[in-house]
Amino acid sequence: MSSIIGLIFISLGLAFDFFGCLGLVRLPDVYNRLQAATKCVTIGTCSILFGTFLVVGFSAAGLKALLCIVFLVLTAPVAAHAIARGAHRAGVKLWKGSVVDKYAEDKEGEI
Amino acid sequence: MKSRIVLFIVALLVWSLLNWVPDWQHLVVGIFIALFVAYMTGDLFVKRPHVLKHPLRYWYFLAYYLPVFLWECFKANVDVAYRVAHPRLPISPGIVKVKTNLKTDTGLTFLANSITLTPGTLCVDIDRDNGVLYVHWIDVKAKDVESATKIIVERFERILRRIFE
Numbered sequence: 001m002s003s004i005i006g007l008i009f010i011s012l013g014l015a016f017d018f019f020g021c022l023g024l025v026r027l028p029d030v031y032n033r034l035q036a037a038t039k040c041v042t043i044g045t046c047s048i049l050f051g052t053f054l055v056v057g058f059s060a061a062g063l064k065a066l067l068c069i070v071f072l073v074l075t076a077p078v079a080a081h082a083i084a085r086g087a088h089r090a091g092v093k094l095w096k097g098s099v100v101d102k103y104a105e106d107k108e109g110e111i
Numbered sequence: 112m113k114s115r116i117v118l119f120i121v122a123l124l125v126w127s128l129l130n131w132v133p134d135w136q137h138l139v140v141g142i143f144i145a146l147f148v149a150y151m152t153g154d155l156f157v158k159r160p161h162v163l164k165h166p167l168r169y170w171y172f173l174a175y176y177l178p179v180f181l182w183e184c185f186k187a188n189v190d191v192a193y194r195v196a197h198p199r200l201p202i203s204p205g206i207v208k209v210k211t212n213l214k215t216d217t218g219l220t221f222l223a224n225s226i227t228l229t230p231g232t233l234c235v236d237i238d239r240d241n242g243v244l245y246v247h248w249i250d251v252k253a254k255d256v257e258s259a260t261k262i263i264v265e266r267f268e269r270i271l272r273r274i275f276e
Contacts, residue, residue: 042228
């Protein structure tokens with residue numbers, strides 16, 4: 001029973017990962033691509049790991065998968081902040097269809 | 112010192128989970144490694160150890176924060192998947208400014224991470240002195256500070272203030 005639920009989780013995770021990669025290709029600039037990369041890929045990978053845990057149970061591999069979920073959820077957003085902030089500081093412009101950029105307005109004098 | 116003890120326990124726990132099934136050889140090596148890690152980086156880990164003593168905070172974390180976070184996370188994924196799969200790419204991105212009342216490091220970190228993993232928003236930078244976060248929003252609904260704060264920050268801030276402040 002739990003292995004069937006685990007397989008469902010793994011296929012959901014694969015679908016989310018696929019959409020994340022599609023977003024990486026289709027979206028226009030760095031920041032939008034980061035959105036797709038952090039959200040879809042984080043939860044997709046977590047879902048695959050959780051499915052693995054359900055399939056193999058409380059064994060060595062299952063507990064490592066659970067630990068990986070914790071590390072992934074803690075570190076993926078931090079990497080995204082770092083990339084986004086670095087890109088903005090380095091002068092990467094927002095996509096031409098962007099509506100507003102408060103960050104550039106506030107930081108104008110500093111760089 | 113308290114911070115070192117907490118870090119020692121956490122490191123030993125992670126070590127024994129990584130080396131499941133635990134036997135005494137792994138545990139002895141793990142105790143030495145955890146002692147070394149706690150000695151080297153102990154004072155960076157927990158700034159305010161008294162926070163860890165309140166059982167109510169753990170309860171709030173498990174009962175209020177986690178369900179809200181998981182649900183928002185799931186919604187975020189469906190939302191992004193919809194936008195990406197839509198043939199006309201319905202986005203209107205921009206960076207908005209939001210205000211927060213949280214002051215502590217842990218609270219701000221969790222707030223920024225929650226914002227990043229929830230629908231359409233990605234935290235770009237934090238200005239601690241003014242309590243301001245710059246958030247990249249894939250579909251800008253409100254440009255001014257107050258209404259953006261209301262939409263993005265409030266649902267997490269209420270919970271996180273109880274847990275970490």
